Amino acid sequence: MKKIKHIKIDQIRFNIPIIIGPTNNVGEPDEIQAINRLFKFRKIFSPPVKKPTGKNGYTNSIVWGANEQGGLISVMYNPRRIDMGVLVDFTSTGKILYEDLCKFNNIEVNWRKIITVIYQKFKGHTSRIDVAIDFINYGYSVDKIYNGLFLKKYLFINPVKQKINFKRIQHIGRSNEVNTIYVGSRLSDAFLRIYDKKLEQTNNKGVYHSLANHCNNWVRVEGEFKNKECHSMGALVSTLATDNIEPYLASYIFKHWKLVFNLDEEER
Numbered sequence: 225m226k227k228i229k230h231i232k233i234d235q236i237r238f239n240i241p242i243i244i245g246p247t248n249n250v251g252e253p254d255e256i257q258a259i260n261r262l263f264k265f266r267k268i269f270s271p272p273v274k275k276p277t278g279k280n281g282y283t284n285s286i287v288w289g290a291n292e293q294g295g296l297i298s299v300m301y302n303p304r305r306i307d308m309g310v311l312v313d314f315t316s317t318g319k320i321l322y323e324d325l326c327k328f329n330n331i332e333v334n335w336r337k338i339i340t341v342i343y344q345k346f347k348g349h350t351s352r353i354d355v356a357i358d359f360i361n362y363g364y365s366v367d368k369i370y371n372g373l374f375l376k377k378y379l380f381i382n383p384v385k386q387k388i389n390f391k392r393i394q395h396i397g398r399s400n401e402v403n404t405i406y407v408g409s410r411l412s413d414a415f416l417r418i419y420d421k422k423l424e425q426t427n428n429k430g431v432y433h434s435l436a437n438h439c440n441n442w443v444r445v446e447g448e449f450k451n452k453e454c455h456s457m458g459a460l461v462s463t464l465a466t467d468n469i470e471p472y473l474a475s476y477i478f479k480h481w482k483l484v485f486n487l488d489e490e491e492r
Contacts, residue, residue, distance in 0.1 A: 225440055228360035231470035233335060233353060234446060235316045240348035242306040251303040255310050255346070256286065259299060262341060263312075268325040278302070282311055288318075295321025309348070316354070320431055336461055336469045343462035350458030355473040357445045358421060360435075364443040366420050369483070370395050370402040380407060381482040388481070407481055413453040416481045417446045447477040 242253045260266055265288045275285040282300035289295035297318040300311040314322065326333045342348045372378040373393060380388040394406040403423055407416035421444040425436035436442060449457055457476055461469050 225361045227362055228358070228439075229362075230356075230358040230360070231474045232356055232358075233319070233470075233473065234356040235319055235352070235354045236314050236335075236350060237352035238312040238342050238348055239309050239351045240312065240342065240346045241309045242301070251284075252286075253301055253303075253306065253310055256299060256301070258346070259310065259312055262338070263297075263322070264326070264329075264331055265297070268322070268329050268331065272299075278311075280311070281305065281308060289321050295319075297322060311351070313352075317431065334467055336464060336467050339458050339469075340462040343458060349455045351454055352448070352450045353454050353457055353473065355447045355449070355470075355477055357474055357477065358442065359445070360439050360442045362443070363441060365441070366405060366418055366443055367397070367402045369418060370405050373405075376486050378483055379486045381484055383479050410448075413449065413451045414476075414480050415448040416477070417444075417448070419444055419446075445477060447480065449476060 240255055240259065242255055244254060265272070269288045270291045273287045273290045275287060276283065278285045278298075278300040280300075281302060283302045283304070284300065286299040288297040288299070295318040296315045298311075298313045300313065302308050323333050339350065342350070369378065370393075373380075373390065376390075379390075380393070382388050388407065392408055395402045396404045396406075404417065404419040407418075408414060420442070421432075422436045422439060422442035424430065425433045425442075430436070453476070457473060460472060464472065
């Protein structure tokens with residue numbers, strides 16, 4: 225079967241500062257209207273669901289896509305903490321739904337332009353970007369990768385060319401077969417997942433289950449970047465002259481986690 229390599233932003237989160245504060249009678253910052261216009265939420269979605277809850281210290285949420293196939297995009301704020309700004313959170317399914325609905329409505333989705341507007345016009349930043357690289361029909365196996373790491377045949381090199389200790393590598397699986405590898409901590413600014421996407425989509429009947437059913441194998445390499453790492457990624461994208469931003473984002477994965485042969489082990 226044909227090999228397919230695909231790079232994309234899996235999910236993304238923006239933080240936009242509040243300049244003036246709420247000037248309406250419902251306590252919503254004026255920036256929310258600007259966000260709605262940028263993403264054209266009102267044009268493609270049904271009316272949002274408003275909730276007196278949030279996360280990460282935000283107390284109010286405006287949820288778009290709650291009634292459209294379960295895709296969720298949350299716009300969060302805290303009227304008592306305007307210093308926290310507005311958080312715009314695209315989940316993975318929410319981002320897919322947003323892109324599909326934009327396409328249906330003949331609306332271009334250009335993430336480079338969006339990120340550039342966030343940085344240069346709104347003076348905001350990205351606070352989380354998950355970059356996914358899919359290897360379909362490449363014959364890769366998560367279980368073989370983990371066994372190679374366990375047997376010290378392979379190792380990961382970090383950005384300063386140091387070996388990543390095997391103790392920082394976790395795994396999950398079933399029937400004595402590893403299907404997910406984690407490198408690092410979810411609490412850190414950079415976290416790596418390598419998992420069997422075919423198995424995940426098949427078991428969960430995900431949005432790509434048809435593709436999963438018709439491919440031989442599918443391994444996803446996914447870097448989760450937050451805080452300082454994510455800010456710098458977004459800043460880079462906002463200065464690029466090309467719309468093909470995915471290779472630049474993927475380079476952050478290879479910079480943080482380079483999988484190489486363990487030459488020390490081979491020489492023994």
